[in-house]
Amino acid sequence: MTQGCDPSHRQGACARRLGGAAVIALALAGCNEPNSFAAPPPAKVTVATPLQSPVTLYAEFTGKTAPSQEVNLEARVQGYLTLIGYRDGEAVRKDRVLFEIEKNQYRDQVALQQAQLAIAQAKAANAQTEFDRQADLGQKQVSSQRSVDDARAALDAAKGQVAADEASLSLANLSLGYTTLRAPFDGVVTRHLVDTGSLVGSSGPTKLATILQVDPLHVYFNMSEQQQIAMRDALAAQGKTLRDVRESRVEPPVEIGLPGEVAYKYAGKIDYIAPQLDGATGTLQMRASLPNKDVELVPGQFVRVRLPIGKIENALLVDDTAVQANQTGSYVMVVGADNVVEQRAVTTGPVEGQLRVITKGLSAGDKVVIGALQRAVAGKSVTPVAGTMAALAQPSPASTPASDAKTP
The missing domain is CATH 2.40.420.20 (conserved putative lor/sdh protein from methanococcus maripaludis s2 fold)
Known part of the structure; x- marks a missing residue:
């Protein structure tokens, strides 16, 4: 059975149909608009x-500083230490008195040898006089040849005794000199190892201290075989060879820096190249010398070393x-x-x-x-x-x- 259509119902349905059509029309209109997206500009760099x-091209190494001279100060004669003439760690000049050992017995030994030498010299003079007398009598046929020969033998023995006593006196003076220890060069002395009043030299030399020369200072470092070849080529560009460095005192420049610093503040020269490679490491030992007037570097310190080997x-x-x-x-x-x-x-x-x-x-x-x-x-x-x-x-x-x- 067909129901009749209510006019109000038909009017609402028509309105809904018109609204849907409008939405579809708007959607279709949007699809027809052009795309407005643009690519970003190129990045700025x-x-x-x-x-x-x-x-300048450099070969770089790690080196270690060392004193240019180092000497152990030792007591060579027996006795009690009477004087320490410096402060521990003090910089001293050459010939400065550093230690003294009691001198009395050595002075007496010198005096004794001087007396014995005087006696020997007197006997030698008397033997000379006797020989001259016997020789004169022998020429006059008054004295026998045997007497002349005996006088000559006595004279030679007397002269020999004089020479022996002179040597003994020299040894006595030498022992007396050993009682005073002086600085052999300008340097810094380590702390003393023996106190005043101690017996030294009783069973052999006794080490008292060590003196180091730190100006100039040495730096030792090792160069690989390949770096040695580069250095050889750099010297060849200057018309020189490694032999010139060893024998003709050609001293290539070198720069030294501390591990914590960027700059190489210290300049020196290479003054030694080992004559052969180290068989265990395959490296060649080299040594640089540099002034160290203000003692900014100390022996035993690790440093950075660079050596110019070329230039661009x-x-x-x-x-x-x-x-x-x-x-x-x-x-x-x-x-x-x-x-x-x-x-x-x-x-x-x-x-x-x-x-x-x-x-x-x-x-x-x-x-x-x-x-x-x-x-x-x-x-x-x-x-x-x-x-x-x-x-x-x-x-x-x-x-x-x-x-x-x-x-x-």
């Missing part, structure tokens, strides 16, 4: 061209922070044509302050990324912003040629 500057006249340098590394080696990011970033493999050299030497892989006109490195992605476009490399570090005082350094 700071770039700069490499600096060009002459750079127009080295390329970039900020050390711009150099990155991965499993294949070191690289830098370079902005190339059309502002596209390129990952460039490079070979690095030494660090000069905040800069790193690049020996291979860059040219002077390359734009190296030095800022906003995280935005520089290989193959992506960027907006380069001009910047500058860090300033080249000024040479340290030790970079003055060591040949100009004065050593006492």
Whole structure:
């Protein structure tokens, strides 16, 4: 059975149908609008061209300081220690009296030997007179030849006794001299090991202290075989050889620095090269000498040593922070044509302050990324912003040629 349509019901249904149609029309109209999304602009990165500057190449070592002279002060004669003539650790001059041992018995021994020498000399004079008499009588045929020979033998024995007593006197004076110990050179004396009043020299030499010369100071370090070859080549460029260093007193410059410091403050010269490699380590021992007037360095101290082995006249340098590394080696990011970033493999050299030497892989006109490195992605476009490399570090005082350094 069909029900009749209520006019009010039909009017509400029509309104709902019109509303749905309007929504659909609006949706269709939205689909026809153009897309307004725009890609972000290229990332900004700071770039700069490499600096060009002459750079000296160095071989670097770890060295250890040592006194240029070291002597143990020992009592060579027996006796009681009567004087200590310095303060422990004091710097003293050559010939300064450092220790004295009782002298009385040694003075008496000298006096005794002087008396015995006087007796021997008197006997020798008498023997000379007797020989002259017998020789004169022998020429006159008054004295026998045997008497002359006996007189000559007595004279020779008397002269021999004089020589023996002179030697004994010299030994007595030498023993007396051993009772005073003087500084053999300018240096610093360690603490005394024996107190005043102690018996020394009773069973052999007794060590009393040690004196060290710390100005100039020595630095010992070991050079590998490969570094030795590099040094040989550097000397060859100057028309010299390792033999010249050993025999002709050619002293290559060397720079010394402390482990906690960046600069190499001290300049010296190489004054010794071992004649052969150490078979156990395959290294060659070398020694540098440097002035140490203010005793800023002390013996036994570990130091950093660098030795110039070559020079690059127009080295390329970039900020050390711009150099990155991965499993294949070191690289830098370079902005190339059309502002596209390129990952460039490079070979690095030494660090000069905040800069790193690049020996291979860059040219002077390359734009190296030095800022906003995280935005520089290989193959992506960027907006380069001009910047500058860090300033080249000024040479340290030790970079003055060591040949100009004065050593006492």
